[in-house]
Amino acid sequence: MSDVAHDTPVSHHDEHESTGIDNRKLGMWVFLSSEFMFFGALIATYLLYSNRGGFEGTYPSEIYDIPFTSVSSFVLLMSSLTRVLAHNALSKGDQNGTRTWLFATAALGAVFLGGQVFEFTEFVTKYDMTLSSNPAASAFYLLTGFHGTHVAIGVIMLLSLWGISRRRGGLSEKQGMSLELVGLYWHFVDIIWIVIFTVVYLLSVPPA
Amino acid sequence: MTTEHDTHPSPAQYWKIAALLAVLTVFEVAMFYIDRELGLGGLNALILISLALLKFVIVVGWYMHLRFENAIPSRFFTAGAILAVGLYLVVLSAMGVVVIRG
Amino acid sequence: MTATAERPRTTIFKRPSSTTGWWSWLTTVDHKKIGIMYGYAAFFFFIIGGLEALMLRIQLASANAEFLTAGAYNAMFTMHATTMVFLFIMPASAAFMNYLIPLMIGARDVAFPRLNALSWWIFFFGGIFLYSTFIFGTSVPPIGPDGIAGNLAAGGGPGSFNWLADSPDGGWFGYQPNAGPFYSPGTAMDYWALGLQLIGLASLVSAVNFIVTVFNMRAKGMRLLRMPVFVWMGTVVAFLLLFSIPIIAVALFMVTFDRQFGTLFFAPVGGGDPILWQHLFWLFGHPEVYILILPAMGIVSEVLPVFSKKPLFGYSAVVFAGAAIAFLGFGVWAHHMFSSGITPVAQAAFGLATMTIAIPTGIKIFNWLGTMWGGRIRMTTPMLFAVGFIAMFTIGGLSGVTHAVVPSDWQQTDTYYIVAHLHYVLFGGSVFGLFAGLYYWYPKLTGKIMNERLGKINFWLMFIGFNTTFAPMHWLGLQGMVRRTWKYAPETGLEPWNVVVTIGAFIIATGVAVFMYNWYHSRRHGEDSGLDPWDARTIEWTIPNPTPEYNFAVSPVVSKLDHFWHLKYDQDDEGRAVRKEDADQIIAELQHVGLNPPEPIHLPTPSYFPLIMAAGLLLMFYGIIYHTTAWGKALIAIGAVVSLAAVIGWAIEPVEEPHDKPGEERSEKVQAGV
Numbered sequence: 011m012s013d014v015a016h017d018t019p020v021s022h023h024d025e026h027e028s029t030g031i032d033n034r035k036l037g038m039w040v041f042l043s044s045e046f047m048f049f050g051a052l053i054a055t056y057l058l059y060s061n062r063g064g065f066e067g068t069y070p071s072e073i074y075d076i077p078f079t080s081v082s083s084f085v086l087l088m089s090s091l092t093r094v095l096a097h098n099a100l101s102k103g104d105q106n107g108t109r110t111w112l113f114a115t116a117a118l119g120a121v122f123l124g125g126q127v128f129e130f131t132e133f134v135t136k137y138d139m140t141l142s143s144n145p146a147a148s149a150f151y152l153l154t155g156f157h158g159t160h161v162a163i164g165v166i167m168l169l170s171l172w173g174i175s176r177r178r179g180g181l182s183e184k185q186g187m188s189l190e191l192v193g194l195y196w197h198f199v200d201i202i203w204i205v206i207f208t209v210v211y212l213l214s215v216p217p218a
Numbered sequence: 219m220t221t222e223h224d225t226h227p228s229p230a231q232y233w234k235i236a237a238l239l240a241v242l243t244v245f246e247v248a249m250f251y252i253d254r255e256l257g258l259g260g261l262n263a264l265i266l267i268s269l270a271l272l273k274f275v276i277v278v279g280w281y282m283h284l285r286f287e288n289a290i291p292s293r294f295f296t297a298g299a300i301l302a303v304g305l306y307l308v309v310l311s312a313m314g315v316v317v318i319r320g
Numbered sequence: 321m322t323a324t325a326e327r328p329r330t331t332i333f334k335r336p337s338s339t340t341g342w343w344s345w346l347t348t349v350d351h352k353k354i355g356i357m358y359g360y361a362a363f364f365f366f367i368i369g370g371l372e373a374l375m376l377r378i379q380l381a382s383a384n385a386e387f388l389t390a391g392a393y394n395a396m397f398t399m400h401a402t403t404m405v406f407l408f409i410m411p412a413s414a415a416f417m418n419y420l421i422p423l424m425i426g427a428r429d430v431a432f433p434r435l436n437a438l439s440w441w442i443f444f445f446g447g448i449f450l451y452s453t454f455i456f457g458t459s460v461p462p463i464g465p466d467g468i469a470g471n472l473a474a475g476g477g478p479g480s481f482n483w484l485a486d487s488p489d490g491g492w493f494g495y496q497p498n499a500g501p502f503y504s505p506g507t508a509m510d511y512w513a514l515g516l517q518l519i520g521l522a523s524l525v526s527a528v529n530f531i532v533t534v535f536n537m538r539a540k541g542m543r544l545l546r547m548p549v550f551v552w553m554g555t556v557v558a559f560l561l562l563f564s565i566p567i568i569a570v571a572l573f574m575v576t577f578d579r580q581f582g583t584l585f586f587a588p589v590g591g592g593d594p595i596l597w598q599h600l601f602w603l604f605g606h607p608e609v610y611i612l613i614l615p616a617m618g619i620v621s622e623v624l625p626v627f628s629k630k631p632l633f634g635y636s637a638v639v640f641a642g643a644a645i646a647f648l649g650f651g652v653w654a655h656h657m658f659s660s661g662i663t664p665v666a667q668a669a670f671g672l673a674t675m676t677i678a679i680p681t682g683i684k685i686f687n688w689l690g691t692m693w694g695g696r697i698r699m700t701t702p703m704l705f706a707v708g709f710i711a712m713f714t715i716g717g718l719s720g721v722t723h724a725v726v727p728s729d730w731q732q733t734d735t736y737y738i739v740a741h742l743h744y745v746l747f748g749g750s751v752f753g754l755f756a757g758l759y760y761w762y763p764k765l766t767g768k769i770m771n772e773r774l775g776k777i778n779f780w781l782m783f784i785g786f787n788t789t790f791a792p793m794h795w796l797g798l799q800g801m802v803r804r805t806w807k808y809a810p811e812t813g814l815e816p817w818n819v820v821v822t823i824g825a826f827i828i829a830t831g832v833a834v835f836m837y838n839w840y841h842s843r844r845h846g847e848d849s850g851l852d853p854w855d856a857r858t859i860e861w862t863i864p865n866p867t868p869e870y871n872f873a874v875s876p877v878v879s880k881l882d883h884f885w886h887l888k889y890d891q892d893d894e895g896r897a898v899r900k901e902d903a904d905q906i907i908a909e910l911q912h913v914g915l916n917p918p919e920p921i922h923l924p925t926p927s928y929f930p931l932i933m934a935a936g937l938l939l940m941f942y943g944i945i946y947h948t949t950a951w952g953k954a955l956i957a958i959g960a961v962v963s964l965a966a967v968i969g970w971a972i973e974p975v976e977e978p979h980d981k982p983g984e985e986r987s988e989k990v991q992a993g994v
Binding site: 029030031035036039040042043044045046047049050051053054057058076077080083084087088090091093094095098101193194197198200201204205207208209212213 | 226227228229232233235236239240243246247249250262263266267269270273274277278281282287288290291294295297298299301302303305306309310313315
Binding site: 305313 | 531535562563593595596599600603650651654662663666
C-alpha cells in the first residue's frame with residue numbers, strides 16, 4: 011500500500027488502494043471461504059448421526075462400495091489436473107489445448123456425477139435406503155447431494171466456457187479470468203470431496 | 219505488481235503433483251483394508267485424516283495457487299477452514315460425538 | 321481494446337439506460353438507489369412488525385384477555401421477531417452500508433454493482449415471499465405420531481383474529497420438532513424456512529460484495545486504519561454474515577427437507593436430534609446478534625465525534641474491539657441453550673466465554689464516553705439518539721451479563737426478563753443507533769436538514785416510551801411471567817405492570833409517527849443543508865448534498881483519518897482545534913467541483929438481469945412449497961428457466977457499456993429519460 015505523492019499522474023488502476031487482486035477473483039476466494047461453513051455443517055450432521063444406533067433402516071456405512079467410490083474419487087481428483095492444464099495452455103496462448111483440457115475436465119466431472127447417480131440408485135433400489143430411512147441416510151443424501159449439485163454447476167460452467175471457446179475460436183483475456191474463477195470453484199469442490207471421501211466413506215462405522 | 223505468473227508450476231510439475239495425489243489416494247484405500255484386517259482404530263483415523271489433510275493442502279497450495287497468491291485471500295480461506303473445523307468440533311463434542319479426553 | 325466492434329449489441333433487449341422515473345429504480349445498479357430502496361423496504365417492515373407488536377401488547381394488557389386467539393398470538397410473536405430481525409434491522413443496516421460505504425471510502429460504486437442489485441431484489445422478494453404466507457399459508461391441526469397436540473396454531477381457542485394464525489407460528493428461532501412437519505403441518509412454516517433462505521442468500525451475496533469493495537475499492541491514501549469506524553463495522557458485519565449465513569442455510573435446508581421430503585434430521589421419533597437444530601440455529605443466531613448491533617455501533621462512532629467536536633477517543637481500540645466482539649461472538653452460541661441439557665463443562669465454558677464479550681463491549685462504551693468527555697457537545701437529534709444508544713445499550717449489556725451466570729440464566733430462561741434484555745440491546749441499541757444515522761445522514765439523501773423540534777419530540781417520545789415498555793419487563797420476568805404465552809391469570813398480579821408496558825408501546829408508536837411526519841415534512845420544508853451541515857469529519861461530506869449520481873467528481877486522495885476535518889481545522893499550540901480561516905472557501909470550492917466534474921464519468925450501466933434472476937428464484941421457491949402438485953413442479957421449471965436466462969444475459973452483457981463517443985451516450989440517456 012503506497013501513499014503516492016499527490017501530483018503523480020495516475021492510471022485507471024492506481025486510483026484505488028487495493029489488494030492488487032482482481033475483484034472477481036477476490037470475490038470468489040471470499041465466497042469459497044464461506045463454503046467451508048456450509049459443508050462443515052453437513053459433514054458434522056452426518057458425523058452426529060452416522061453411528062447412532064437403535065433405529066430402523068439401512069445405514070449408509072453398511073453398504074458403501076469402497077472400490078467403486080475410490081475410483082470415482084480418483085476421477086474427480088484427476089479433473090483438477092486437467093483444469094490446471096487448461097489454465098496452463100491458455101496462459102501460453104494455446105487455445106486448442108485449452109479447449110481439449112476444458113472438455114476433459116467437464117467430462118471427468120460428468121463421470122463422477124454419473125457414478126453418484128449410479129450409487130444413489132443402487133442404495134435406493136438394492137438396499138432400500140431412502141431419505142427417510144434414518145437420520146444417517148438423510149444426512150448422507152443431503153451432504154453428497156449438495157456436493158453433487160456443486161459439481162453439476164461446475165460442469166455447466168466448464169461446458170459454457172468450452173462452448174464459448176469453440177464458437178469464438180478461443181477465450182479472451184476476460185474469459186481467461188472466468189476460467190480461473192471456475193477453476194478455483196472446481197478445485198474447492200474437489201477438496202471438499204477429499205474430506206468427504208475420508209471422513210464419510212473411509213472412516214465411517216455402522217452403529218454397533 | 220503480482221509475481222503470480224512467474225511462479226506458476228510448469229505442466230511437468232502439475233503431472234508430478236497429480237501422481238503424488240494418486241499415490242496418496244492409493245494409500246488411503248489401502249489403509250481402509252489394512253484397518254479392516256488389523257483393527258487399528260484411532261491410529262487408522264489419525265493416518266487417514268493426515269493423508270486427507272495432505273491432499274487438501276496440495277490441491278489448495280499448488281492447483282489453486284494459494285501458495286503463490288497475495289496474503290489476503292489465503293488469510294480469508296484459512297480463516298474459513300479453521301473456523302469451520304473448530305466450531306463443528308465443539309458442536310460435536312457438546313453433543314457427545316467427539317469425546318475429548320484429557 | 322477494439323472489443324466493441326466485434327461484439328454484437330450486448331443482448332436481445334436494449335440495455336436500460338434511464339436514470340429517472342420508476343423504471344430506473346427497477347434496473348438500477350447505483351449503490352445509493354439500492355440503499356434507499358433497502359431503507360424504505362426496511363421501514364415498511366418496521367411498521368408492520370410494530371403493528372404486530374401492538375397486537376401482542378393489546379392482548380397482554382389485561383389478564384385472561386381474548387383479543388387474539390392462541391394461534392394468532394403465536395403467529396404474531398413469530399412474525400414480529402422474524403420481521404424485526406430479518407426484514408427491518410438487517411436491511412436497514414444494509415441500507416446504510418450500501419449508501420455510505422462507497423462514499424466513505426471514496427469510491428463511485430461497490431465492487432459488483434449488479435450483484436448488489438441482485439442482493440436487494442432477492443431480499444425484497446424474500447420479504448414478499450415470507451409475508452405472502454398471510455395470503456397463501458395454512459396451519460392445520462398437528463398430526464403428531466402419537467396424536468400429541470402441538471401448538472394451538474390451527475385450533476385457535478377463544479378470541480378473534482384467528483385468520484392471522486395461518487402464518488408462521490413456530491417462533492423466530494423455529495425450534496424443532498415444534499416447527500417440524502408433525503407439530504406444525506400446513507405450509508406456514510415452509511414459507512418461513514424458505515423465506516429466510518432467500519433473505520440469507522441476499523445477505524451472503526452482499527457480504528462478498530462489501531468485503532471485496534472495502535479491500536479493493538478504497539480511494540488513494542484511504543488505508544485500512546484511516547477508514548471511518550462505520551466502514552470498519554460494516555466490514556466486520558460482512559465477515560460475520562459470510563461465515564454465519566451458510567450455517568443457517570444448511571439448518572433451513574434440513575427443515576425444508578424434513579417438512580417436504582421426509583428426511584428425519586430433527587424428528588425424535590425417527591432418530592433425529594432437536595438439539596442439533598438448536599446448535600446450528602444459535603451458531604448462526606449469536607453472530608446474528610452482532611450483525612444487528614455492530615452497524616449501529618458504527619453509526620454512533622461517527623455521530624459522537626462530530627457533535628463533540630473531538631476525534632473519536634481511541635479509534636484503533638474501537639476498531640479492534642469491534643473485531644474482537646465479532647470473533648468472540650462465534651464462540652458463545654450455547655449460552656442460548658443453558659436450559660437445553662448441555663453438559664456442565666459446556667455450560668461453564670460458554671458462560672465464561674460469554675462474560676469475556678463484556679470486555680470489548682466495555683472498551684467501546686468507555687471510548688464513546690471518552691469521546692464526549694471535555695468536548696463541545698451539541699445536543700442535536702442525532703446526538704440525542706447516539707447518547708440514548710449508549711445509555712440503553714449499557715443497561716442491556718449489563719442484563720446480558722446476568723444471563724452468562726448459568727444458574728441465574730436458568731431462572732431467566734423464557735421469561736420477560738430475556739425479552740427486556742433483548743429489546744434493550746436491539747431497540748435501545750440498534751434502533752436508536754439507526755435513528756441517529758437517519759437524522760445525521762438525511763442531508764446526504766435530500767440536501768435538507770430534518771426538523772430539530774420534531775426530532776427532539778420524536779426522540780423523547782421514543783426514549784420515554786421505550787423505557788416505559790421494556791423496563792417493567794425486567795421485574796415482570798423476575799416475578800415469573802413467561803414469554804410466548806398468550807394469557808396470564810389475574811391471580812398472578814402481573815396485570816398492572818402489563819398495562820404500563822402496553823401504554824409504553826403506544827408511546828413508542830407515537831414517536832415513530834412523529835418521525836415519519838418529520839421525514840416527509842422536512843423533504844419539502846426542511847432547511848437547506850449545504851455541503852457540511854454538521855461540521856463533519858469524514859469524506860462523505862466533501863461532496864454536495866444530495867449526493868450526485870457519480871458520487872465524487874474527482875477521485876479523492878486521503879491523507880489522514882478524519883480527512884475532511886483536517887481540511888478545515890488546524891491545531892493551536894495547546895492542541896485545540898482551530899478552524900482555518902479559509903475553511904468556508906474550501907467548502908465552497910468542494911461544492912463547486914463536486915457539481916462540475918472536470919471530465920465525463922462512466923458509471924455502471926443499469927441492468928434488467930438482477931431483477932429477472934431474483935424473480936426466477938422467487939418462482940422456484942413458491943414451486944418448492946407446492947412441489948407435490950403439477951403446477952408446483954411447473955413453477956420450479958419456469959423459475960429455473962427464467963433464472964438461467966438471466967444468468968446467460970448477465971454473463972453476456974458487460975458491466976459498463978463501452979462509451980466510444982461520450983456525447984452520443986449522453987443524448988441517448990436524455991432520449992430514454994423522455
